[in-house]
Amino acid sequence: MSEKKKNILQMGGILAVILLVCVLFNLKYEGRFLSGDNLNILISHAIIPTFVAWGLCFVMACDYTDMSIGSVLVLAANAAGALGSTQLGYGGVILGGICTGMLLMTLNFLIFVYTKIPSWIAGIGMAMIYEAAAIFYSNYQLSKGSTIAQLSSEMRKLGKPPFIYIIFVLGLIVAYLIYNRTEVGLNIRALGNGIKLSESMGIHTVKTIIMVGIICGFFVGCSAFLNESYNARVNAKTGLTSLAMIFQPMAAFMLAQVLQSKINIIIGVPICSLFVYGIFNMLTFMGVPSGTLQEAVLGLIVIVFGILAQRKETKVVK
Amino acid sequence: MEHILEVRGLCKYFGSTVANDHIDFDLSPGEVRGLAGENGSGKSTLLQQIAGIYRKDEGTMTLHGQAYDPATPIDAIRNKVGIVVQELGCLSNLPAGVNVFSGRLGQFKNHGILDMKRIYKEADALFETYGLMKVPLHKPCSQLSIESRKMIELARALSSDPDILILDEVTQSLSQNNRDMLYRLMEKLKKEGKTIVIITHDLEEMLELCDTISVLRDGHLITTKPCEEMDTDEVKRLMVGREVSSEYYRSDMEANYQKEVVLEVKHLTVPKEVEDVSFELHKGEILGFCGLSDSGIHEVGKAVYGISKNRTGTVTLHGEASVEIKNISAATSNGMAYVPKDRDGEALMMRDSIASNFVLPSLGELQGKGIFLSPKKINKMAREGAEEFQVKCSGIRQKMEGLSGGNKQKVNLGRWLLKDLNVIVLDCPTRGVDVSVKAYIYHVMSEAKKKGLSMILISDELPEVLGMSDRLLIMKDGKVQGEFTRGNRFTQEALIEVMV
Structure with missing residues (x-):
């Protein structure tokens, strides 16, 4: 049997098992799990972190780790909310999220590339700074007797069907093309082999690393304005709690990495994101409390998928 | 004849080390130039400056009569200078x-999007044009053998239709059939008036392929002479700066080992790689394995040592009691060792010190108080090892990545030979090392053989397996195709007949 056929059969088998579990679960909970409303919530919930996971695909491909993505997301969501409340309208929502995301992530990567500090350390430092900025903003708003940026209900259409689906499809196309079909996408992936080797291949490494920030910032920004549109507001975080905001996208990314040999990682990310959220949704149905046990399950998922992703890492030289 | 490239007073410094010291170097069109020198003599540095990987610190370069100073390899490629590097x-x-x-994907852009079909089509056409060994172009390089990866690098260098092609230790990664292919390709390019510069530690090969040879020593260009005026002894003398024995290999022409079987391999199979291989290894025997690319020789080494997870068949080590070797842990704890082909990737901790690398297989013997290792014992073992195996270094705390290929291999091999071993599997032990280190490794092997150590020697170099083995197994398509015992029919011709 050809490798391709084998892959299709394996993927088919996995999907069939997942579907069967969903159907049985649906039967147990009297058809509420696969109801239109629940599926709508499930998919919308999965789309928002999918954008962050796409951003992570680029960051991880070049062997960097940015722990400040969650705090960037908070600031970008607030910028989207603030600009969305001005005359700019939906343009402000989109531009506020994307521009802030791109600006901050570019700043991060400029720091990584020029200071040579390991990215995960510099990322934690930046997360502290961004969290503090969000708190300053929040306190400033409070001192004025206002709250943090909040979108009015008529400005929240981007977070609802059909717009959220349209944005998702556009995001998928853009992410797929950049990752697989552009020079910068392939150069970013080349960076994963080390700076020295990439340079010897004629790749402008500094420019490429900064491009990672810009691209990741774009996707984080998209996730931010969708988040703001869906939830109306995104609260400021303190004490590095913003780090937890990337755990769900991270779990989706890692699972997609496991499946990479069978399905392109950019396509795999939303599928895996849906899978992760499906588990959360099931846990909610089962009455597992959110915030405690559900978070523990998330931690477990991240570890299990991380292990699986490592297992696929074969560097055997014949 | 007018020179295509003229290098004058080229200097390159790495900190206080002078890698190239005022080098004058010319190349003519249609010339095949060999570059000889010990590891660390500055050969690769010189060529990497010409190919834009390093920037020169002093001196001038002129290409086709124009000033030439490539800032990047892409700059060099644009100027039709291609390189296949030794390690990257x-x-x-x-x-x-x-x-x-x-690095040059921009040419395939169509409205910002890469035309992937065109990339694969043009890559395929390149392989076709130059007659290179076919490689699955859609597969990631991590899934390809070293040889296939070298083919990719060669195709990459040829993709600019280079006027100067630099081959830095390429042949040592290739099996005999692909070496022959490369020789044919070099002949074709030479006829087209292209210039080729080749570095190889196989001096006979260099003398056969090249028109002229330049010899470097300690960063200086010692001489450039036509090949007709030189022989291997002369090249070695110029490289080292003194007379070097021309006798590399064993001088005896009879197999010489004890009757006692130390390792018994029965029906060893690794799906798609090795098929039903059985053999016995005797005490004090060097058992050679050779074959063409993808013949399965390297996989046999991995399977015997227990690295291959999905192997079937049995590997039994006979000593005071017989032990079945099912995994690496069983192998190491019963006096087996393995020196892999990919030294930097699979054997050494490149970012760690010489000391750490030396003591790694012997940690059990270096216990100090309680659960702690004894720094005294560690330093003693590393220092004695570095001394015994003549590792040229600034001290045992020096990082591995700063050592030359030959010295890395001395650490890689030496750390095992310090132990009391029964069997060692050596996969291409002299890959990427110069003549003097090569001679040293063969000497160390001969000494270990005399002490009763049994060795499996896997090699892509026929003279090496012929020169060192007592018995030879020739593999093809994962199976043992023939067996030769050291004696009259122990010739390259006889071997090649079975290999192909």
Whole structure:
């Protein structure tokens, strides 16, 4: 049997098992799990972190780790909310999220590339700074007797069907093309082999690393304005709690990495994101409390998928 | 004849080390130039400056009569200078076809999007044009053998239709059939008036292929002479600066080992790689394995040592009691060792010190108080090892990545030979090392053989396996195709007949 056929059969088998579990679960909970409303919530919930996971695909491909993505997301969501409340309208929502995301992530990567500090350390430092900025903003708003940026209900259409689906499809196309079909996408992936080797291949490494920030910032920004549109507001975080905001996208990314040999990682990310959220949704149905046990399950998922992703890492030289 | 490249007073410094010291170097069109020198003599540095990997610190270069100072390898490629480097290689997570054009993918853009079909088509055409061994172009390089990756690097260098092609220790990664292919290719390029510069530690090969040879020693260009005026002894003398024994290999022409079987391999099979291989290894025997590319010789080494997870068959070590070797742990704890082909990737901790690398297989013997290792014992073992195996270094705390290929291999091999071993599997032990280190490794092997150590010697170099083995197994398509015992029919011709 050809490798391709084998892959299709394996993927088919996995999907069939997942579907069967969903159907049985649906039967147990009297058809509420696969109801239109629940599926709508499930998919919308999965789309928002999918954008962050796409951003992570680029960051991880070049062997960097940015722990400040969650705090960037908070600031970008607030910028989207603030600009969305001005005359700019939906343009402000989109531009506020994307521009802030791109600006901050570019700043991060400029720091990584020029200071040579390991990215995960510099990322934690930046997360502290961004969290503090969000708190300053929040306190400033409070001192004025206002709250943090909040979108009015008529400005929240981007977070609802059909717009959220349209944005998702556009995001998928853009992410797929950049990752697989552009020079910068392939150069970013080349960076994963080390700076020295990439340079010897004629790749402008500094420019490429900064491009990672810009691209990741774009996707984080998209996730931010969708988040703001869906939830109306995104609260400021303190004490590095913003780090937890990337755990769900991270779990989706890692699972997609496991499946990479069978399905392109950019396509795999939303599928895996849906899978992760499906588990959360099931846990909610089962009455597992959110915030405690559900978070523990998330931690477990991240570890299990991380292990699986490592297992696929074969560097055997014949 | 007018020179295509003229280098004058070229200097390159790495900190206080002078890698190239005022080098004058000319190349003519249609010339095949060999570059000889010990590890660390500055050969690769010189060529990497010409190919834009390093920037020169002093001196001038002129290409086709124009000032030439490539800032990047892409600059060099634009000026039709291509290189296949010794160590760096391919971007392992990208498809082979993309690797051929990496750094120059812009030419395949169509409204900002890459035309992937065209990339693969042009890469395929390149392989076809130059008659290179076919490689699955859609597969990531990480899934390809070293040999296939070298083919990708070669295709990459040829993709600019270079006027100067630099081959830095390429042949040592190739099996006999692909070496022959490369020789044919070099002949074709020479006829087309292209210039080729080749570095190889196989001096006979260099003398056969080249028109002229330049010899470097300690960063200086000692001489450039036509090949007709030189022989291997003369090249070695110029390289080292003194007379070097021309006798590399064993001088005895009879197999010489004890009757006692120390290792018994029965029906060893690794799906798609090795098929039903059985053999016995005797005390004090050097058992050679050779074959063409993808013949399975390297996989046999891995399987015997227990690295291959999905192997079947049995590997039994006979000593005071017989032990079945099912995994690496069983192998190491019963006096087996393995020196892999990919030294930097699979054997050594490149970012760690010589001391750490030396003591790694012997940690059990270096216990101090309680659960702690004894720094005294560690330093003693590392210092004695570095001394015994003549590792040229600034001290045992020096990082491995700063050592030359030959010295890395001395650490790699030496750390095992310090132990009391029964069997050692050596996969291409002299890959990428110069003549003097090569001679030293063969000497160390001969000494170990005399002490009763049994060795499995896997090699892509026929003279090496012929020169050192007592018995030879020839493999093809994962199976043992023939067996030779040291004696009258122990010739390259007889071997090649079975290999192909």
